[in-house]
Amino acid sequence: MVLITLVSSDEQNFPVERELLKQSGTIETLIVNMNLDDEDTDAAAMPIPLPNVKGDVLEKVIQWMEHHKGDPVKEGDNEDNNAEIVVPQWDDDFFKPAMYGSKHLELTVAASYLDIKNLLTLSCKAISNTFKGKTGPQIREEWGVPNEFTPEEEEAIRKENEWSE
Amino acid sequence: MGNLLSRPSPPSVPRNLDSIPRDALNHILFFLDLPDRLNMRLVCSGLERRISKTTFYNFRPGTSELDDLEIGSPPQNAHQISIRFGSRKIKKFDPFRSEELMHFLSRLFDKGRVNSISLRLVNFNIYHTSYIESILENITYKSITIAVDSHGFHPILSEYIRKNHAKITHIAASECLLNSGEFRIPRLPSVLSFGSRKSKPQKLEDEAFLNLLNERHGEYVLRSACQSELTLLKAILTINDCPVTQDVEFEIGSSVLSSFFHLIGCGFLPGVGFITLDNDDFFVDNPRDDADRWTRATIVQHARTIAVFVGPTPLAPCLAGVRITNQHPLWRHHSTWPPLHLYPAQWKRFRLNEGSAWLDIQIASI
Numbered sequence: 001m002v003l004i005t006l007v008s009s010d011e012q013n014f015p016v017e018r019e020l021l022k023q024s025g026t027i028e029t030l031i032v033n034m035n036l037d038d039e040d041t042d043a044a045a046m047p048i049p050l051p052n053v054k055g056d057v058l059e060k061v062i063q064w065m066e067h068h069k070g071d072p073v074k075e076g077d078n079e080d081n082n083a084e085i086v087v088p089q090w091d092d093d094f095f096k097p098a099m100y101g102s103k104h105l106e107l108t109v110a111a112s113y114l115d116i117k118n119l120l121t122l123s124c125k126a127i128s129n130t131f132k133g134k135t136g137p138q139i140r141e142e143w144g145v146p147n148e149f150t151p152e153e154e155e156a157i158r159k160e161n162e163w164s165e
Numbered sequence: 166m167g168n169l170l171s172r173p174s175p176p177s178v179p180r181n182l183d184s185i186p187r188d189a190l191n192h193i194l195f196f197l198d199l200p201d202r203l204n205m206r207l208v209c210s211g212l213e214r215r216i217s218k219t220t221f222y223n224f225r226p227g228t229s230e231l232d233d234l235e236i237g238s239p240p241q242n243a244h245q246i247s248i249r250f251g252s253r254k255i256k257k258f259d260p261f262r263s264e265e266l267m268h269f270l271s272r273l274f275d276k277g278r279v280n281s282i283s284l285r286l287v288n289f290n291i292y293h294t295s296y297i298e299s300i301l302e303n304i305t306y307k308s309i310t311i312a313v314d315s316h317g318f319h320p321i322l323s324e325y326i327r328k329n330h331a332k333i334t335h336i337a338a339s340e341c342l343l344n345s346g347e348f349r350i351p352r353l354p355s356v357l358s359f360g361s362r363k364s365k366p367q368k369l370e371d372e373a374f375l376n377l378l379n380e381r382h383g384e385y386v387l388r389s390a391c392q393s394e395l396t397l398l399k400a401i402l403t404i405n406d407c408p409v410t411q412d413v414e415f416e417i418g419s420s421v422l423s424s425f426f427h428l429i430g431c432g433f434l435p436g437v438g439f440i441t442l443d444n445d446d447f448f449v450d451n452p453r454d455d456a457d458r459w460t461r462a463t464i465v466q467h468a469r470t471i472a473v474f475v476g477p478t479p480l481a482p483c484l485a486g487v488r489i490t491n492q493h494p495l496w497r498h499h500s501t502w503p504p505l506h507l508y509p510a511q512w513k514r515f516r517l518n519e520g521s522a523w524l525d526i527q528i529a530s531i
Contacts, residue, residue, distance in 0.1 A: 085196075102181065108189050120192060128196035136207020143182050148210045157213060160272065161203040163254040 004036065005047040006062075012055035013047065020065045023073055025115030053113065057106045064094060064119055071118060087126050095126040100143050183211035190215065195222050199250050202273075221274035223250050232310060234277070236300060237285030243316060244291060248300075250279075263296060270300065277304035281334075285312045289319035297325070308332055314339035318348065327351045340367040343377070352380055371396040378403045378413065391417045394424035 002018040006027075018037075021027045030048060031037055050058060067090060087095075098104040104127065111120035131139055136154075140147055149157070185193070194202060194216070202221065206213040223233045235249040244260040248269075258266045270277075282304075284297060309332045313322060318338075326333060330353050342348045369377075369389045377389075378400055391397050397417060404413060417425075 105182070105185055105189075108192075109186055112186065112189050112192070120189075124189065124192040125196050128193045128201075131193075131197060131201050131205060133201070134204060136204050139182075139205070139208045143208075145182055145209050149207075153210075154207065157206055160269075161206070163256050 002037075004031070006058060007047045007049045008055040008058045009050065009052050010055045012058070014055075014058055014062055016062055016065075017069075020062070020069055023065050023068065023071070023116050023118070025117070027114060050114070053110045054106070057103070057110050060094075060098075060103075060107055061110055061114065061116070061119070064091075065116070067094075068118060073117065085121060085125055087122050087129065091122045092126065095123065099126070099130065183209050183215075187215070187219070191219050194219050199223065216274075217272050218275045220276045220278060223277070223279045232281040232283040233279035234281075234304070234306070235283045235285055236287060236297065237283070237312075238288050238292075238317070240286070243286070243288045246287070246292060260291060266300065270303075275303065279304065279306050281308045281310065282306045283310040283312065285310075286314060286317055288317040289313070289322050290317065294321050294325040306332070308334040310335040310337070312337040313342065313348075315342040315345060315347075318342050320347070323348075323350050326353070340369065343367065344370045344373050346373065346376075350380070375399055375403065391421060394421050394428050397421065397425045398428060 003015040004018055004021060006014045006016055008014065018031075021031065027048060034046070036046060036048075053061070095104060095107075098107060104123070108120065108123040108127065111123055130142065134142070137147070139145070194205070197205065199221075202216065206216050233251055235247075237247055237249075239245055239247055239255070239257065245257050246260065246263075246266065247255045247257045248266065249255045256269065258269070282301065287297065309329060311322075311326070311333060313336075326336075327350075330351055333353055333356055336350070336353070336356060338348050367389055371392050374389050374391065375396065391400065400413065
């Protein structure tokens with residue numbers, strides 16, 4: 001089994017099975033461009049630094065990739081199909097502990113940066129599910145966002161949001 | 166290693182909803198419908214500001230009856246312009262204050278992406294097509310439906326249709342407008358229907374009906390009333406001449422249909438509206454004195470053989486889900502029409518002398 005080492009922004013090393021990394025478009029491109037697959041070169045042993053992906057977030061990303069090992073990797077964006085996507089139970093449980101916090105947002109940003117399409121889609125869908133059918137103040141409360149609006153500003157937006165009939 | 170480190174830096178780590186990078190925010194908003202998107206603007210000023218810079222997706226009108234985005238004029242006030250996203254209620258705007266609508270849209274999104282758009286009874290004598298184009302400037306869409314009546318029609322619409330012909334899939338023009346002869350539009354290869362299958366057939370003058378057939382649009386349903394057996398014969402010959410597939414559905418008075426069968430020399434008529442062939446395959450309608458009873462007919466050109474379906478059942482359910490087994494080169498790749506022998510129908514075949522050539526006509530009752 002070929003292992004490639006990922007290095008997080010806080011200098012933590014994560015040896016990861018080569019096969020798993022095919023889920024990340026960014027890392028896959030690096031591996032191919034840098035000949036990291038060529039065991040006869042020094043490059044094969046080269047670690048891949050991932051600046052700004054912290055160790056705890058990278059650990060979650062790897063955990064997610066391990067569970068989804070072998071899943072087909074999405075090619076491009078089929079928006080019509082994406083609209084109806086449902087977050088599977090395992091993924092829902094995976095996201096739940098970090099929900100309503102910056103960790104989930106960091107995971108989403110990491111998925112975007114590493115170009116892990118399935119993780120990005122499911123993560124964003126899970127976040128959007130927390131907004132569905134909620135009012136602005138409810139979302140504020142759940143996500144711990146301070147209210148910056150004056151009553152007048154809030155009323156003006158509410159009025160703009162109104163639709164006739 | 167130098168190359169690895171020279172990659173563009175990733176976005177900074179988000180601390181809260183307000184600081185989500187734009188791409189991720191776009192991705193999250195993709196899954197939200199309009200009401201939720203509007204509610205998101207009430208979370209904090211940062212989101213309120215940033216949402217107007219994102220892309221709005223609306224692929225879920227909630228019902229197949231509705232297009233993703235409808236721009237129209239309310240029936241009670243043709244001077245007003247309204248906008249509706251999917252099943253969301255309508256937002257109306259005062260006439261001649263177009264900046265209100267543009268401001269509203271600019272606050273809602275930076276770019277919009279929808280599947281279908283309908284321009285419904287927009288009064289093009291008041292609202293120039295350039296105004297419609299400015300509304301749609303930042304919106305990507307795949308298809309357009311246009312419904313227009315004689316009050317709202319302006320010749321400039323023909324130019325708009327010409328420019329957007331590849332995206333126009335449905336056109337509903339009022340009976341009055343079609344019969345007026347003013348509604349001249351270019352050939353539309355993608356048009357699927359004139360009018361709606363659910364609406365009553367339009368009582369078109371024979372000339373207007375044949376003019377539309379002569380335009381040789383693609384596959385479409387033209388709900389029309391055919392008023393004479395000669396018109397029906399001309400319709401069959403016109404469709405036969407067309408190099409692309411045409412599916413024309415219209416309604417024929419029982420007496421016209423009877424006369425048509427006489428004209429092509431098949432069967433004899435013991436009474437109005439009742440046609441007898443060798444084994445009484447055709448029972449057009451109750452043979453009463455009501456000569457105005459209508460029968461639905463569908464004419465399909467299939468590999469240069471004309472098929473005429475006669476009967477009260479719409480053709481579409483018979484076509485669904487059947488695959489072509491001997492594809493004709495003229496068929497479009499998306500066509501799902503089967504060879505004629507697969508239709509659940511009793512067939513009669515006739516040959517009609519069309520000048521120097523013979524035209525095969527197959528007629529079936531469904």
